[in-house]
Amino acid sequence: MKLLRYGPIGAERPAILDADGKLRDLSDVVTDIDGSAFSPEGLAKIAAADLSSLPLVDGKPRIGSAIARPGKFLCVGLNYADHARETGKDIPEEPVLFSKAPTSLCGPNDDVEIPRGSDRTDWEVELGIVIGSRAKYVDEASALDHVAGYALVNDVSERRFQSERGGQWIKGKSHDTFGPVGPWMVTKDEFDDIQNIDLWLDVDGERRQTGNTKTMIFDVAFIVHYISQFMTLEAGDIIATGTPPGVGLGMKPPTFLRAGQVVTLGASGLGEQCQLMVQA
Template identity: 80%
Template structure:
């Protein structure tokens, strides 16, 4: 299934994408795409519905496909070639940081360039959505706790991230720095999560091309690893790192400006489109 949320910011309704690419409303069946809805039992109940029996809608906006996100965790430097383009060595263990949940926005919402920013950057990533509570999970059972996957643009302000002191969070958490979606794709729809193509364009020019097979730490390892340090709850999102091609790694470094348009996508996970606006 491809689950989604449609409507104005703060008033999104649950829905799904049918096999013809039409949006169907789920409001009569679930309150939102969150919590127990993401469990195997909750997803099975939705999968048993006949999409043709659900109301057809033509949404003006797609919102973030998951509600009630408690943690938005990110993995840094998880592609060796991306680590090298930023001047860092590939890590021996996953590098973790947090992105404020207030950064989350819809897949096609405008992205704000923060006041005083001159290094706003792009990062296409695979996102993991947790479906059931995970604590001290073994790698062999890690995917049992995953509801599905979604596309993430881990927008970053590099000067805030690296030159303003402290950890990376302040460069990762501006409002709109977390576009997710367009939908949550349940894991049964992805044959091999470690073989997903990723791409990103800026104003129609290809900047990033990658595949999750080159991740240093794979999806199952990340879920298991993170669960050793904190309990993961339904709706938590893990952004798994970006392939090479970010603005910081270009020669010379190149960053986003007001009016530019970023488009990105991943095989089986859909596409996003964001216009850059000034905060």
């Protein structure tokens, strides 16, 4: 299933993409695309719905974040060896964890703001894990049982705020609009192998990133298992799993985003995003 949210900012409604690629309103089935919808019971309720009886959504409405504001928006850093090398970092022996503020969440095609005082706003195409049930001290073998599905994420980053302003990475990761998610959350049953997903990103039509999740240092199952040793994951939480090489920081010379540029990105089975960069 492909679950999504549509409508004005702050007034999004739940929806599902039917077999013909048409948008169907899910408001009579679930209240939102959130933790309760991602639970095994919630997904079973949606799966049992008669899609042909659900209202069609007219026109081309704004698509919101595929996930209502999560309790946790977590990220894994330096999870592709070639990306770690391009940024001058050592390949990590354990997953590097950080978070994005939930207020950074936005729709997949919303404008993305370049923060005031920023001169190093960067792009990162990533696979996002969506948690479906509580995970605490789970083993690696059962970790995927706690996953509801996956979504495309652009982990937008301000590199100076991230690395040169003291403290932790969260300052460079959490500006409003720095977390486009979607266009939809795809349930895990639609993937034969989540460790073989192509990822790509363009800036103004020029390819900057090309990668595949098979080259991740730490795979999806290990990430869920690992994080659950430090904190409880709950339904609706999202984990961005790291980016392949090709970020602006790794270019020679480093190249960053400017207002007026357009970033497009996508992943096999997860859809595409398109964002206009604007000045905050």
